[in-house]
Amino acid sequence: MHGAIRRSSSFNTDRIDGIYQDPQTSDRSLFLHHTDLVDGVGLVNLLRDVQPDEVYHLAAQSHVRVSFEMPHYTGLTTGLGTAQLLEAIRAADVPCRFYQASSSEMFGATPPPQNEHTPFHPRSPYGAAKVYAYWLAVNYREAYGMFAVNGILFNHESPRRGETFVTRKITRAVARIAAGVQDRLYLGNLDAVRDWGYAPEYVEGMWRMLQQDQPDDYVLATGVPMTVRAFAAAAFERVGLEMEKYLAHDARYERPAEVDALIGDAGKALGTFGWAAQVHGVDLVHLMVEADIKALDDQLSGRTIRIDR
Numbered sequence: 001m002h003g004a005i006r007r008s009s010s011f012n013t014d015r016i017d018g019i020y021q022d023p024q025t026s027d028r029s030l031f032l033h034h035t036d037l038v039d040g041v042g043l044v045n046l047l048r049d050v051q052p053d054e055v056y057h058l059a060a061q062s063h064v065r066v067s068f069e070m071p072h073y074t075g076l077t078t079g080l081g082t083a084q085l086l087e088a089i090r091a092a093d094v095p096c097r098f099y100q101a102s103s104s105e106m107f108g109a110t111p112p113p114q115n116e117h118t119p120f121h122p123r124s125p126y127g128a129a130k131v132y133a134y135w136l137a138v139n140y141r142e143a144y145g146m147f148a149v150n151g152i153l154f155n156h157e158s159p160r161r162g163e164t165f166v167t168r169k170i171t172r173a174v175a176r177i178a179a180g181v182q183d184r185l186y187l188g189n190l191d192a193v194r195d196w197g198y199a200p201e202y203v204e205g206m207w208r209m210l211q212q213d214q215p216d217d218y219v220l221a222t223g224v225p226m227t228v229r230a231f232a233a234a235a236f237e238r239v240g241l242e243m244e245k246y247l248a249h250d251a252r253y254e255r256p257a258e259v260d261a262l263i264g265d266a267g268k269a270l271g272t273f274g275w276a277a278q279v280h281g282v283d284l285v286h287l288m289v290e291a292d293i294k295a296l297d298d299q300l301s302g303r304t305i306r307i308d309r
């Protein structure tokens, strides 16, 4: 397996600690390469050297709120970066299957339930860039016969979720408040409805999409709605604290245009390759809170060792 990572002056592989292998490891099965979606020639060279069977294009500036602050950069990476990668595949002449990480953010203002036939109405520069990338994947399928697939994934979460997305921000804060190392949790819009699933199940769904005989586009979702408020309430309830005592509002976390409700219909994925989400709702909240309690406990007791690489 080969992975592409951005160069950083500090270590940036902690979220793959579980599978990371040092370059000195004999019979290594994971190889990481520095690259970037704006480095077109580098992408061609990498693809030519690696000759992948499958390419999972997950790279993006993926934070919706940040995309309002950096619309041009978001368009360059999330949108045009997809063009760079698709062209690099053609230039390197690699007959690989291609997975495009499309997003339920593309549905934006279109009311739920959303499925593969729902019109797109993005509500952020990020959503608009993802719509462009979606159609590019469809276009390369139609124009060049590429095995290009759009996975339209609704929010998928886990203990590895980045700390600035709302689920992890909440579960991490709840663990810290319960341990007495944080006083308050500041959030924006509590009324937004999301369809939160468990990321490992979604990754299996992505892989299944690329194992089909024909390329196509699929929604992955739980179909179970939950508000941000309900997610936070379940997290505080898990540690026996009253949410109202700790939750505060900060308008900085609101967006100039909001996506009010995302609730997916994954019937096509179920009918085609038997995929259905198992973990959602309060079970997902508790799983994430418990993981953050353990991580904090390890950190506070000095058991967490930063791995140098």
Ligand code: GDD
Residues within 6 Å of the ligand: 062, 063, 064, 065, 102, 103, 104, 105, 153, 154, 155, 156, 164, 165, 166, 167, 169, 186, 187, 188, 189, 190, 192, 193, 194, 228, 253, 254, 255, 258, 259, 262
């Ligand atoms: N991040 C964040 N921080 N969101 C907040 C906060 C806060 O303090 N307070 C309220 N929210 C609300 C947001 O306004 C939004 O309605 C909801 O919580 C979820 O926000 P995020 O967790 O940032 O996720 P997202 O739904 O905007 O986008 C995620 O899911 C998409 C798939 O639908 C990202 O992972 C995208 O990259 C992904 O495409």
